[in-house]
Structure formats: structure tokens, C-alpha cells
Amino acid sequence: MSIQNINVALIGNPNVGKTSVFNMLTGLNQQVGNYPGITVEKKIGFCKLPHNIKANILDLPGTYSLNASSMDESVVIELLLNKNDKLYPDVAVVVTDVENLKRNLLIYTQIKDLEIPTILVINMADRMETKGITLNIPYLEEKLKTKIALVSSRKSRGIEELKNLIVSYKTIPNEPCLNSTVIDKDYFEKLQHAFPNQLLYKLWLVITQDVNFSNLDRNEIRSTFTKSHSELKRLQQKETIKRYQFINDVLKEGLKVDASMAKDIRAKLDRVLTHKIWGYFIFFAILFIIFQSIFSWSTIPMDFIDSTFASLSSWVAEELPSGILTDLLSQGIIPGIGGVIIFIPQIAFLFLFISILEESGYMSRVVFLMDKIMRKFGLSGKSVVPLISGTACAIPAIMATRNIENWKERLITILVTPFTTCSARLPVYAIIISLVIPNERVFGVLNMQGLSLMLLYLLGFGTAILSAYILNKILKLDSKTYFVVEMPSYKLPLFKNVGINVVEKTKAFIVGAGKIILAISIILWFLASYGPGKDFNEAEAIVKERTIQKPLNEVEFENAVASQKLESSYIGIMGKAIEPAISPLGYDWKIGIAIISSFAAREVFVGTLATIYSVGNSDNEATIKSKMQEEVNPVTGEKIFNFATGISLLLFYAFAMQCASTLAITKKETNSWKWPAMQLVFMSALAYFVALLAYQLLK
């Protein structure tokens, strides 16, 4: 007996447990990718069903209706209207939350009107008793013209019934819930008359939505049946009202809620967590705990990864035959891979916390709480999540902007997120602060070095908000602005969902940004290891000649040769070339090299300086520090790392876009080079002028 393949689309509002149902149906048989041309995540899983049927389960992005306002929602409409799409569903499974059935049924009625066989899943059925909810399933099935599966993803119940309903999807009636002509009788009758072979509701979506449709000449339909924008909006509102009237009528009989039976603590919790004072206090307390945990918990695995890669480099250098490949492996590729892997703990911990906050239902309260403040600066409440995530790394933070429906708000969030102080800035800040800020206490309590670090974090966040305000005024993008946020019930997070989310996000960072960082590390190594002319090729002879009066020991000699080679290497020449441009900021060519080499990733700055100052190992911070402290400008005779240069460097790294991976992810998310180019120019120019101003005022 041959295997029959069917496509099943999981559709529903955000936060109804759609992904939990997807995980229960597919287990680990999942593939994650992107829809062609856009960066909306596409998740497909596979599920074996009775009667030799194999189902391709497509987890579509959460959407409130078929009126597209975000990329996520456009994806849903495009798929449901394109019968030629290889993923076009044989059956749609609309997942709803038993506590929000009225709102969740809106999209159900719309999909039914597209005459796709549709199964209704009522999820979180285990909460019915505690909420005092009773459902009349036969009545609901009759009125909604479907089959219903009562599912509890938390208790793993109802999934076998759902599988059986999917198998028998052909028996589900295809009748629509709403006769579209009730929206505007004359208009719709004319429309049907002009296109007798097309579904009326599909034609209506063609007229009202900006999405791709196959087999339909949208221009022809639009030119013949066009209406003014306000008239179309009015009709869309009328459609929504008609649908809710239908839903209300059905639920009046099909759903009973006995409030006296409910044991609801949700309302009490909401009153505190969204309170105009306590809400913010609790939120910042949670943030404080999260970041303390991220940094303290990450230290042990990060140190382990760091030392493992250092040992591996040293083992490769000692065990393999000496030569260029061995050097490339030990000094370029292995540290390059290590430079990516080392961020896994922080990213994994960050997404662990974010997933827990999302799964528990708290994140929606934060979004609601922050929306009012953020909106004044051209951002959305949903921008809070990326701006917080940016403290660990801008890459997953920019990826986290995908759930912002409004394109302008999403773009502004993407553009300003790199100002948030990421973990890669920490090594740079730590060494420069230790050099130029005295280790003293203010008022006997506050450590000045710690205070400086905190100020740099606040500066990053403040600049992000201010830049958003300016961009909001400058960018002339037409975008619909309204704010809908789901307030799901509070619940204990499902660890399977949290785990899958953490693995997916971490994998996306390693595979996506990791390849770019590795490739750049390889190129940087070549540029630092090769150079033109005799200054590079005869480095040993030059050092010998220079130190003839004051002979060096073996280690000092090797360090001096390495320094000479670096100075004459291609990257050294670049450093010298930019010296005139950076000397007004208080930097010499060596700092110039560190700035160039750290273009790919900021944390490279300390390692490069370590090499330049002939220390050879950036882990030995005391040695780097003492060498940096001793470094003197040969022209002025003054110390290079003085207070003015230090502050200038701190401000430069606070504002500069020194992260190729962030540019790459911005390009990926905006599908255009225009925005990362603008980000690069704006941030670099700002960094340059602020650093220049600081040095000239303080020197």
C-alpha cells in the first residue's frame, strides 16, 4: 500500500499554544527555514498518521486575522490563496485557546470562507475546570461546520483524536461561515458576476490585501472594482463586525462560563504586573536578576570554552609540522571558531530566560507596559525585547524584531539595537576602564570603575532611544500603526518548548553569523601575517640591528620580531595609512590596527593590542595592562593611554558599528544593503565625532 502525503497547516492567533501542538504532532522531526525572499521563519515537521498517511505539518506564524499587517501575516494569506504552492494545505488546523475562544474564532471563520477543509483545535482544555468553562461540542461542530479536537498540550491529551480528524479531513464540510455578500450586497454581486469561477472571499482579499496571489490578475480586479481607501476600511470593519456577530451567536449556546467556579488569580496578578509604578519596578528587578545570572552563569562555560580552544591552538602548534597551514589553524581558524563558540552560553542563557518569560505569559505584560513610553520615541512596546536582548548580542536581538508588525517600528528597532551595550564591548571596556579610571570609591560606596561601566550601559540604551526618536522624524515610511497584544493566561513554561527555542536560536547564531566571523578571521590572519617589502621579510635582521647595543633575551627578541612584522604587514600598513585620520582622536597606528582588526568583532581589539605590544597572550590581562600603561607616544613623549585617549576610545566603542555580523544580520532582516550601509555610516560618524570631541576637550 503506497504512502499518501498530505499538507496540514497549523494556523492561529499568537500565544494559543500552536507551537506546542506542532511539537506534539511532530516530535523532533522538524525543519526550520525561511520563506523565499523574506526572513519569516518557516517550520515544517513530519507526522505519521494511521492508514499509511504521512502529514507535512506546517507551523504558520501567529496571526489574528487574514488582514495582513506584518510579514508574518502576509505569509499566511499568500499560502492559503495559492493553490499552486507545494505547501498549499489539504487541511487547515486552526488552534484556539479555550479562554480566548471568541477572539480566536475570527481567523477560523475567514479560513472557512476560503473553503479549505478546516479542523478546530480548542487548546488548553485542561483549564476549563479551573475557569468554570463548559463547551457544547456537538452544537459548536454543527454551527461552525467542522470537527473539533479538545486538546491539552500541557497534559499531552487529545493529540490522537486530532490525528484521527486529520486523517478523515475529506469528510469535513467546506461550507463558509459567512456569506460574503452581507458585507455589501451590490458590490459583491457585481464582483461575483465578473469573476464567476472565483471564490468571492478570495476576490475580496485580493482587493484589500497587499500580498502575492497566483492565477489572479490583481490589477484587473482592482481597476474594475476599486473603492476609496476609507470605503474599503469601512467595509473591512463591517466584515469584522458581521463575523463577531456570528461568533457571538454561536458561543451564546456553545460556551458557558460560570464565574463562581473560576479560581482566577490572573486579574490579581495583572493588576500588580502592569501597575504604572510597581509594574516597572518589578520589570527592572527581573531584568537585573536576569543579567546578573547571564553574566555569572556564563562565566564558567565561557572560561571552559576559552581554555579548551587555547589548549587546542597550542596543541596544534606543537604537534603539527611547522608551516603556514599550522599557523593558520592555530592562530586564525581555531581562535576564529572559538570566538564564535564562546558566545553560546550567553546566547543560550538569554534565550532561556526570554523563552521562560514568553511561555509564562509575562512578556506580553512587559510589551503592554512599555508601549506607551516607547511609542513616544517611534518604537513599539515590542521593541523592548530586542533592546534588552542586545545587551548580550545584537544578532539574536535583531532577529527578535520579527514579531513587530509595523515595518517602520521594526526597521527603527533594527537600526538602533546595535547601540545597546553588547557583551563583545565588555573586554574593551574592562581593559580601558582599568587603565584610565582610578580604582577608588565615591561616597565610600560606589566603585568608580563599576560606575563607569554602568554609565556606558546607560549611554548605549539612551543613544538607542534618542536615535529612534530622530529616525522616526526622518524616515518617511508609510506604515499602518496600531497595537494589538495578546494577554495570555499565566502558566508554567513547557520545558520542551523552551528547550527547542533555545536550541534553534543558538543554532541560527552559530550557523549564520559564525560562518562570516570565521571567514573574516581567516582573511585578517593573512593580512596580519603577510606584508610587502623588506621591512616585513627581513624583520629579524632589522630587530637585530636595532637592538645591537642592548641585546634582548630569546622571548623579548621573538616578541620584538612579531611586533616588527605586524607593523610591516598589510594590516599594519593600513593602520599607518589611517593614522592621520585617527591621531586627532588621540590614537596611534597600533590602536588603528586594533580598530581595523576589530571591525569584524569588537572583542578582537584586546587580542590585537596584546599581539602588537608583544605580549602574545590576551588572557594575561595584567601584562597587557602594564605594557599598555608603559606605551609612550614617541613624538610627544606622553603616555598613549591617558585619561583623554581612554575616554575617547570608550566613547568610540560605545557608538561605532564594529561588528560585521550585525551588518550581515541587518542586511538579512531588511533584505537590502541600504539599511546596514546607513547604520555603518551613521554609527561610525557619530563614534568619530564624539571621540574627537572628548579627546580635544580632555587632552
Next chain:
Amino acid sequence: MVQEIIAFTILGLAVAFLVKKFFWKSKKKKDCGGGDCGCS
């Protein structure tokens, strides 16, 4: 000699990867962020 060949091949692959990643014009659809972006 063998080490040099392999090392420079890796360099070539790294450069090719970055060129392909950042400069190769893909035939993907343009931005579908919102509004009348003309992607339909």
C-alpha cells in the same frame, strides 16, 4: 608547499564565501515589510 596550497585554498574559500554572501546579487524578492512595497 602542501601546507601553502591548502592554506591559500582556505583563504580563497573564505574570500569567495564573503563575496557570495555580501555581493552576489540574489534573485530574491524585495523587502515585503509592509505597505505598498510592490512585491506582489
